[in-house]
Amino acid sequence: MGKIILRLDRVMADRKMSLNELAEKVGISNVNLSKMKNGKISAIRFSTLEAICETLNCQPGDILEYSKEE
Amino acid sequence: MTNENIKLNKVKKSCHTVCTVSTILGVICAIGAVLLLGLTIFAFSSGDLIANTMKQSGLINIPAVNQEYFGDDPALMEKMALNETTFFNSMAKSIALFTLARTIPCIALTIAFFMLRATFITIEKQDNPFTTKVINRLTALWVIVSVVIGLTNGIVYGILMGFFTYVMYTILDYGRVLQIQSDETL
Numbered sequence: 232m233g234k235i236i237l238r239l240d241r242v243m244a245d246r247k248m249s250l251n252e253l254a255e256k257v258g259i260s261n262v263n264l265s266k267m268k269n270g271k272i273s274a275i276r277f278s279t280l281e282a283i284c285e286t287l288n289c290q291p292g293d294i295l296e297y298s299k300e301e
Numbered sequence: 302m303t304n305e306n307i308k309l310n311k312v313k314k315s316c317h318t319v320c321t322v323s324t325i326l327g328v329i330c331a332i333g334a335v336l337l338l339g340l341t342i343f344a345f346s347s348g349d350l351i352a353n354t355m356k357q358s359g360l361i362n363i364p365a366v367n368q369e370y371f372g373d374d375p376a377l378m379e380k381m382a383l384n385e386t387t388f389f390n391s392m393a394k395s396i397a398l399f400t401l402a403r404t405i406p407c408i409a410l411t412i413a414f415f416m417l418r419a420t421f422i423t424i425e426k427q428d429n430p431f432t433t434k435v436i437n438r439l440t441a442l443w444v445i446v447s448v449v450i451g452l453t454n455g456i457v458y459g460i461l462m463g464f465f466t467y468v469m470y471t472i473l474d475y476g477r478v479l480q481i482q483s484d485e486t487l
Contacts, residue, residue, distance in 0.1 A: 272486065274485060
């Protein structure tokens, strides 16, 4: 069974945005954003995804990636 | 303030009230348990004293009753007097057993009230009622209450309370799973 990987670090690097800055703009704590970045969460709310996409000016597909496990 | 926080504040307030009430009831039960225990020990150790006091008070007069049946034969009366002391002695022991039977549920209730207090303090501090610690404590508390009800009100009520405990445990356990899911969702 495959899994969903969050590519938040890649998009943040492209936009040259720090973790603290993104956390402040999205309105979540940097601890939680760090968890999200390291893939230590099991679900993401649409509202959070919307806020991230709006801040980073990207599509959900740029952040989420499906990986097929072998 | 979000809807979640408003509800959590309500939970905290109710927990605080339960803490205060359970502390008061726990202290009352503890005092009751100590008094009953003291009375039990006194009744067990001073059986003769109680027997003599009861005999002298004349509240229960066995020879008077027995005289009607056995007449006034001195030998028989002497034997009856001996029996009378034995009777009052065993009555004192019965009182001791009666108070002991009330002491055990009282001690169990004291433990239950202080466990309840500790559980609700934990909920108040953790900001979350669905943790393993809280659920295990509440289940242990309900088990104690089930045993007390079973001992005092009859085994049927005890079994019913045990069934209620099991149902509540499964509900809270499901709540714990939902809480983990909620915590892992951002």
